[in-house]
Amino acid sequence: MNDSSLGTHVISRLLIDWYKANKRELPWRTEVSAYRTWLSEIILQQTRVEQGLPYFGRFIEAFPTIEDLATAPEDRVLKLWQGLGYYSRARNLHKAAKMVVDTYGGQFPSSYEEIIGLPGVGPYTAAAIASIVFGEEKAVVDGNVIRVISRVFGITEPVDQTATRKQIEALSALLIAGQDPSDFNQGIMEFGALQCTPKQADCSSCPIQNHCWAYANDAVYDIPLKSKKVKRRSRYLHFIVANDGKNFLLEQRGDDDIWRGLYQFPLIETDGDVELAIDEVFSSLKLDGKVLRVNKSSKHVLSHQDLFARFYHVESGALTAEKYLLVSGAELHTFALPRLIDRYLENYDLRTGKKRH
Ligand code: SF4
Structure with a gap:
């Protein structure tokens, strides 16, 4: 395990530098607002960016503001959502928009603690919005982050166990400390999506190869490990x-x-x-x-x-x-x-x- 704060600082810097050089231009990055970041995060839960992009465009066109979304009939929201699956996400999106309008006067809440109180918003989404839009030092932990951290730090226990998850959360908190929260969180997620991918990690051009346990131990594709098999x-x-x-x-x-x-x-x-x-x-x-x-x-x-x-x-x-x-x-x-x-x-x-x- 390599978890000294000096080591984590170097890794964080390399991830942020990589992000600045490689980030994709996405509509919620070119114009940042809480509404756009939240909408993109809800659409991208269980959906790939390429698939989610046209949905984001259609939602912003149909509902330019959160008030427009809040006052739309639910059937219209579901119709626009059609094809994305997991319709409870669309319902919660609609409920959350109403809550922002009714409880917060149309002003998106700005702290992690408030954001996580919105329907359909879990720890990951709340951390993403709080850090990307409001600069709060809250580390995000999604599938990409889990893969990158467990490979780099050599976490070989199943990542769906609570103790392992806590270990990854602690490491991500260490990594974000003192960094630009928006760049770091977006950077590590983008790095997982583009460079340190599940089946085709580009280790040969990876800037953190020298710090990576999985690479050094020829275990890139053995990590992250999962224990539970979902019954179909x-x-x-x-x-x-x-x-x-x-x-x-x-x-x-x-x-x-x-x-x-x-x-x-x-x-x-x-x-x-x-x-x-x-x-x-x-x-x-x-x-x-x-x-x-x-x-x-x-x-x-x-x-x-x-x-x-x-x-x-x-x-x-x-x-x-x-x-x-x-x-x-x-x-x-x-x-x-x-x-x-x-x-x-x-x-x-x-x-x-x-x-x-
Ligand atoms: S060396 Fe490979 S496994 Fe390690 S962080 Fe880089 S891309 Fe991921």
Whole structure:
């Protein structure tokens, strides 16, 4: 272990110098404000920068200020979020905007302790905003930081254990001490994202190679180590795309599962990978008509679940709403849909179920 304050000071300086020479020009860096930094951090949780960039642009365009976001209808926020997944992030984003307007008069709170009180803001995001925007000396600890620190300092215990995590937090606090908090935090995260990457670390051109335990011990790809294996679950979803020549049936998802509050075609879920009997489709939805086509969509991977979906295109007699919404084909695209359904609609004709060319 190399944790003397002299050693950490040298490493911090090298990281900051590297950052100044290599940082990407990103819209939340060229114009810094608490609103923009917060928005970017929420979008980038579990999302790569390249994927998050267009979302950031669309949000800023639709809601130039936090007041604009706070007063927008939730459905509009969810619609703009569509495709990013983890919809609770979008809901919390909206709630936090309202809280900033209602509790702080539209002025984003400026201390870590206040920022962490906002919905959807955990220690990482609060530290990022407090340091980047307000210069507070709070070290961020995300996946990039964990990888860089554990490699450089030779932490070989599993990083998902509390004691190891605390050790990494203590080292990051030591590294940031006395440095520019914004440059240091952004620097170490950017370094992890671009230079010290999980599978293709560029050690040969690395400025801290001489200080790196993993490099010296030929253990770059053995670190960081994780102990827990996430148990995955497979789910088999059958969506009924019923159409009476005018409308489709749509339902809103509940609160207790993935895709909370989003809209979908009526869904039947089975335990195994079986095709539903036609009678079953009709009786469960009280429909009559004929099944034109059954299509499989490709496997859709969520953090802990693998989804396998089939779409049953049904030509039906006049549809009645009952517990569903009646929606025309044109209106369908204005609803916030799970990415799996949205992608399906991009590739298949809504009425016939035939693949587009
Ligand atoms: S030498 Fe390699 S493993 Fe060590 S910090 Fe540099 S890029 Fe990362």
